[in-house]
Amino acid sequence: xxxxxxxxxxxxxxxxxxxxxxxxxxxxxxxxxxxxxxxxxxxxxxxxxxxxxxxxxxxxxxxxxxxxxxxxxxxxxxxxxxxxxxxxxxxxxxxxxxxxxxxxxxxxxxxxxxxx
Amino acid sequence: xxxxxxxxxxxxxxxxxxxxxxxxxxxxxxxxxxxxxxxxxxxxxxxxxxxxxxxxxxxxxxxxxxxxxxxxxxxxxxxxxxxxxxxxxxxxxxxxxxxxxxxxxxxxxxxxx
Numbered sequence: 001x002x003x004x005x006x007x008x009x010x011x012x013x014x015x016x017x018x019x020x021x022x023x024x025x026x027x028x029x030x031x032x033x034x035x036x037x038x039x040x041x042x043x044x045x046x047x048x049x050x051x052x053x054x055x056x057x058x059x060x061x062x063x064x065x066x067x068x069x070x071x072x073x074x075x076x077x078x079x080x081x082x083x084x085x086x087x088x089x090x091x092x093x094x095x096x097x098x099x100x101x102x103x104x105x106x107x108x109x110x111x112x113x114x115x116x
Numbered sequence: 117x118x119x120x121x122x123x124x125x126x127x128x129x130x131x132x133x134x135x136x137x138x139x140x141x142x143x144x145x146x147x148x149x150x151x152x153x154x155x156x157x158x159x160x161x162x163x164x165x166x167x168x169x170x171x172x173x174x175x176x177x178x179x180x181x182x183x184x185x186x187x188x189x190x191x192x193x194x195x196x197x198x199x200x201x202x203x204x205x206x207x208x209x210x211x212x213x214x215x216x217x218x219x220x221x222x223x224x225x226x227x228x229x
Binding site for chain 1: 214218225
């Protein structure tokens, strides 16, 4: 069974510092995709970053980068220079492809609080 | 572009009532899906569609019905609401099954009393 694990239910970070949110996954498929979403208190799911299993380089999107360690099956999100607006829930998700469809399997999330 | 639009944003139902959650996208995406989010959990797949006229069940389909008559719309129907269906519902879409981005609507918070 495919599975996503986020072991940090909550984290604090000081404004302007970097923070790493952990995500490990379990799959036997050679082709998969990993996503990170941000869910602020307003409730919407905001796409942050994507990493494909065959991508040669770690994904980066502005202040977000994904530390992809394929052998360890980890896909940690790194947020550099944290801002107060980064306070939110963060979800890691893996795409499981099934024939002509897919589903996203989500972790239980990490609540990040940025301190001023 | 409006992206993925969900309505309503909030809804309160009584047990046994029926309702339809609306989802529309204007990006010509073939793949659309519905998820529910319960407290302290990530999202779980309810139903999905790979194109107009084609739907299938996800991991938690019981109590929900879907149809896809057009590429743009993918409504989710609750035929007889139960308190266990109190949740936040998200609609998502993507052009293909291996897209690098999956777009989500803003969510519908549903309470069943």
